Amino acid sequence: MKSWHLLISFYKSYIFLSGIFTLLSAYTLFLYGPPSYTIIFWFKLLTTGTIIYYISNYKKSDFYYYMNFGLSKLHLWSSTLAFDFLICFVALLVTETYR
Template sequence: MNTRKQIRLLLTFYSGFFPATLVISLACAGLFLYLGMAALTVLIWFKVFTLGIIAYYISKYKYKEFLYYQNLGISKIFLWTASLTFELLIFGLLLILSLKLS
């Protein structure tokens, strides 16, 4: 499978939960801007916990979509690894941006 098709399928999968994770990341970045470095550990664990809840929800209630991606040659592990890596990258960049603003 070509790379362009894989990226398009990853974006299709990620778009299903992107709004929820973006709101959580923005809220954490805002709290980090307001509270400072003292809240960093709590915010990171909150982000990890909410990503776990979202991943559980997606894997439990949208399990038929995973068959669609599997039929197209993309494994469930690859979908989650790429999506969560991208999400944590966005989270990290937002934290760095809010650190620079303070």
């Protein structure tokens, strides 16, 4: 139970920018349709990499907090990215459905 609260706490540092890029991806899909999936994929991948780089370099001390509770960087990032890509997939699916 405690690890869920810690994962949510970590995700809060990531959700704002990721949410903006997910909405931009959905808007691109809405405007240009299925041919834009390749662009959306690379856009999401590059922006996610940039966010990971930023958080890993400028919030290094925050990782010690999570490590003290037994959560590794790999666990934090894999959980966060899995949830983020799930949200992006659902947003794109809803956009494609209502397009």
